[in-house]
Amino acid sequence: MSVLQEISSNVRNMKQLEYAILARRVNQIKEGLKQGVRKPYKEIIDVSWGDPHRAGVKPLSFVRQVVTACIYPQLINSNKLPADVRQRAQRLLGECAGGSVGSSTATAGIPELVHRVSDFIMRRDGGAPSHPENIYMSSGAQWALTVTNILNVLVNREASTRTGVLTPGPCYSITNLSIMELGAVIVPYYLNEEQGWELQVEELHRALESAKGVCNPVALYVINPGNPSGHVQSRKSMQEVIRFVSEKRLFLLADEVYQDCVYGEKSEFVSYKRALMEMGPPLSDTVELASFHSASKGLMGECGLRGGYVELVNLDRAVMKYIHNLFSKDSCAPVLGQLALDLMLNPPQPGDPSYPLYNAEIQHIRSTLARNVKRACEVVNSLLGFYCQPVEGGAFAFPRVYLPPKAIQKAKEVGMKPDTFYCMRLLEETGLLVSPGSEYRQKEGTYHIRYKSNIMEELLKRLSSFHTQFMKDFS
Secondary structure (H helix, E strand, C coil): CCHHHHCCHHHHCCCCCHHHHHHHHHHHHHHHHHCCCCCCCCCCEECCCCCCCCCCCCCCHHHHHHHHHHHCHHHHHCCCCCHHHHHHHHHHHHHCHHHCCCCCCCCCCCHHHHHHHHHHHHHHCCCCCCCHHHEEEECCHHHHHHHCCHHHHHCCCCCCCCEEEEEEECCCHHHHHHHHHCCCEEEEEECEHHHCCECCHHHHHHHHHHCCCCCEEEEEEEECCCCCCCCCCCHHHHHHHHHHHHHHCCEEEEECCCCCCECCCCCCCCCHHHHHHHHCCCHHHHCCEEEEEECCCCCCCCHHHCCEEEEEECCCHHHHHHHHHHHHCCCCCCHHHHHHHHHHHCCCCCCCCCHHHHHHHHHHHHHHHHHHHHHHHHHHHCCCCEECCCCCECCEECCEECCCHHHHHHHHHCCCCHHHHHHHHHHHHHCEECEEHHHHCCCCCCCEEEEECCCCHHHHHHHHHHHHHHHHHCC
């Protein structure tokens, strides 16, 4: 019997990401360049990933110094590192079992670190209570959300009616894949692009209505700041969402991993936890919420260290027992990821030896992102057939491409989705790798591309030149 016949139907239903088509071609092009194949470019510029370091952002010195000292403790007794770095490393090692980062930790994470996550949340949310027993550290926010734990509790594979999860369009592709893997139904609600990718409660009602007879929706997933939309929700919008989930008895899943990346002039990040607590009883006592954050995204961008957390609000203690069991089967989150998360939430303070350099590096990353986002929007919006809504936060731009009918027809002839066809031509002719919007469940009949916001002038030059010629070729 073929092994394929034994593979779960849920796994078989997981569709290949559009990016995979482009990635294969990237590998072929790179190999060709090594072999001396002549191209109008010498290297691939890859801005398709949400990985800051991959795209050239430098790691924060303080974080790397502390992690290095934790891995190689002999440095703690040397003068090669600033005093506060050595003190922090010594403290962290003292909180690790056996004084080593090679030791495993408690299921929820190193207890002292979990308590400091709780302290951070209270500072961020204006003093709203946060309880360490409701926090679990994980190998990244997506892992806590999808692969093992929270959605595993919500999705009932044995029910006669499949479980549904309301997810935004556009939405981070890995989340959708993980929902499908669990056998749940994706119920899309579309952000209003014309209104700057605003989340409108009327659309949530429409999406919920569309699920009747198809599935049993149990949760609403929101991303704030948006990925890939770049939208930052207002308090008013969040309050409407909270009332909606309360009325419809939905579990609220809040992906807030880009909370440090807000640069819209009139934008402010407010956590869903804070918005909920400010609304007071009965909502603050009854709405069930899971809030996710990560050291992999944002200004720190330590994707490879894999560290995140989830805070659970208003869950029944009996449910918490099962969630603990699910986290327990993974032993513990990577220790270096836990340390990186702690360093992100508790950075150097004024007066510390490392503060001047840390502050300069953070401000450089923040100002560069803000400047590049503005520049990228200006350039894209100057091109015929392109429009990018203002990017208020997050790490990506997600401009709409108004593809000519001839380009759409050509894409069909070669068996590609139209925006994947556009991205493939862009890659072939300029060596620029971006992601097609079709990967993010964009609204039917629209086409987009997604690219990292740390834009370089060379990237904009290649994109502008290609797009102008592309529109002429297919006009």
